[in-house]
Amino acid sequence: MARGHSPTVRRRRLASELRRFRESANLTIDEVGEKLECSASKISRIETGHVGVTPRDVRDMLELYGIDEDRRDALVQLAREARQKGWWHAYNEVFTGSFVGLEADASSLHTHQALLVPGLLQTEEYMRAVIRAIRPDMDDARIDKMVKGRLVRQRLLTDPRPPEYWAVIDEAVLHRATGGAEVMHAQLTRLAEAAALPHVTLQVVPFTAGAHAGMETPFLILGFPEQADPDVVYVENTTSGVYLEQESDVRRYTMIFDHLRAAALKPDDTLDLIQRAADRLATVSHSTKGAGRDRF
Template sequence: MTRGHGPTVRRRRLASELRRLREAAELTIDEVSEKLECSASKISRIETGHVGVTPRDARDMLELYGVRGDEQDALVQLAREARKRGWWHAYNEVFTGTFVGLEADASSLRAFQALLVPGLLQTRHYAHAVIRAMRPDASDTELDRRVEARMERQQLLRDPHPPEYWAVIDEAVLHRAVGGAGVMADQLAHLVRIAQLRHVTIQVVPFGAGAHPGMEGPFLILGFPEQADSDVVYVDSTMSGLYLEVESDVRRYALMFDHLRAAALPPEDSLRVIAEAARGFQTE
């Protein structure tokens, strides 16, 4: 796995720029589709980053918007780079690409989980038990493939230039016996170890905190090093995920995360609670 400006972030940036240039040219999506003899849905999906754009399509769009010279060349090159394959394409039966692509290029990751250990912090056996429970009809081959993909994702935290990772978890995560006592003891001990990394922070929201903003469900806030790449919120679910990019939505989740950090135990106290829970599983 390599870090840097990956294809997913490049595609997102190009989409934003093409939308901005179309609006500056005072053209509607329908007008662009008519002039380029393509469907309006294609232009819309390009501008939202749901599909990639070929260098030829990018050049045609830029010509229509009156963008030429060095600016056009730079954006066409961005279109070429956005079409490169990321490491996750080797697991295309597991990943859609968008999530891991954004995750791989993020400079900061702020995660909340109420029921499970976050994916980047799971041990192999814990991940196996989680995926087996969520996909009871999966074959052993599919299950192993999904576990391998998750382990590959975790190399992100061992990268020479890793993102700042801050995870807040509900205390319930520490007591749900996923995979049995032995798996849980190893998993919780792993949390204590990985929290020793300078770029990893883990906090626990204790039961005593009562109701908290995270009860709405798990989410991840992805931040990026370039100002041109705005933060994204990924709201997780079993079968799919929702991406939120509107500034007001991102701000709301950032505020939720701040409240969760405030409600949680300080990092050192959190690790003591995690270690105590691990010892409890070791005696079972």
């Protein structure tokens, strides 16, 4: 998994540049479509990053906008890079949209979850329990494919140049015995191990905090190392997600995350809480096994 070479981020940057150059040339999308003999909807989809664009189309657009040759050549090369396939294309049934491609190039990931362990920190058995609960109609082969793709995605946190990862979760996540006591004990152990990594920060918002800013929906704020790639917020829903790129939206979710961090336990206190929850589950698991032996 090569970090810093995501074609999704390249396509997003290219789309932004093409839109900026068109606006600087005082041309509308309709005018560009007419001059290049293509539909206005094609130009619109290119500028929003919803479709790829050929190097030839990029060159034609930039010539129309009066961009100098050196700058044209650089963006044509960017178009070539944007057309390459990332590792996630092998799991296109698992990962829809551009989320994983953006995540692969992010320098910082700030996430909040109120119901589930964040995906990058889930154990395999926890994943399977979650998928089976959410999609009871899904067959084993499909589940296996989803789990395999998600495990490959988790390599991001063990990459030689990992992103700075900060997760704030609700205390309810620790107490919902997803998959049973044994699976959940292993999951809590995994959380404690991940929190020990130098680039990972984990905090829990305790029940005693009462109502908090993240109760409405889970979200992820993706930050990028290049100024040309502005931050983006990914807001999850049941079947997909919404990308928010307006500066006002990013600022609003950044403020929400700041409030969550302030309401949450400190990282060391979070680890203590996780360990206590894990110890209780270990006791439950041991008692259950012992009761099972007594019956036979």
